[in-house]
Amino acid sequence: MKKTNPTSSGAFARSPCPVACVLDIIGDKWTLLVVRDLFAGKRTYGEFQASFEKIPTNILAERLKRLIEYEIIVKSPYQQRPVRYEYVLTTKGKELGPILKAMAQWGEKHIPGSKAISKW
Amino acid sequence: MKKTNPTSSGAFARSPCPVACVLDIIGDKWTLLVVRDLFAGKRTYGEFQASFEKIPTNILAERLKRLIEYEIIVKSPYQQRPVRYEYVLTTKGKELGPILKAMAQWGEKHIPGSKAISKW
DNA sequence: CCGGATCCGGTCTGATACTG
């Protein structure tokens, strides 16, 4: 088993452009939304699912795997019987903050009605 | 005829989160790549197509339309007989610069081998 | 119940061919 290649990830892997490479990792509708939730303090599968945008469960599971592979988050049990997992941003993951911040600022300025959680 | 709904755009339009709204506009593999090219000085359809990542022609045409709708770029003829068009960033479009810059910085730091064009 | 895996129809992508 090699790839299963979710979200056509890897297409730009050899691009010399860092923007293209980054888009290969986070360039889809859902990934950054999960990262946003992590910045907002959410940590569990259920919390991600409960977000306003209603990410489908299979997509969420896939994106979490991807984020782990890229070492943007780590998964660890925080409770036994029943076992529960939490997802936490790594240092590398936290450094995505400026991207989210830039997006939020652009959105707040150009999309009426949007209001940031200002927690990046 | 209303829909054609490219790239499932509009799904997050009513989200209160600016990040989600922005991802609705630029949250796909190709859109920001075109914007990147614009920042890099490219202006014509052919120049976008010639980029390293080889965007499919139908996708390019669709994304350009979207960017025009969102007033991120404008299209105008710069030559007659034969007529030639150029695409130029609006002020709103240029303000996407910080997002690209943040992505480029993250990419340069975390993806070995990538080198920015440093022109944001 | 919670955290996911699986199934499946419909939509979108992307390669190629075609047109002005």
Next chain:
DNA sequence: CAGTATCAGACCGGATCCGG
């Protein structure tokens, strides 16, 4: 050169199913 048309296959998203 600047797109439009076409079409198979990949992917999304909703529903459902399953293990602990």
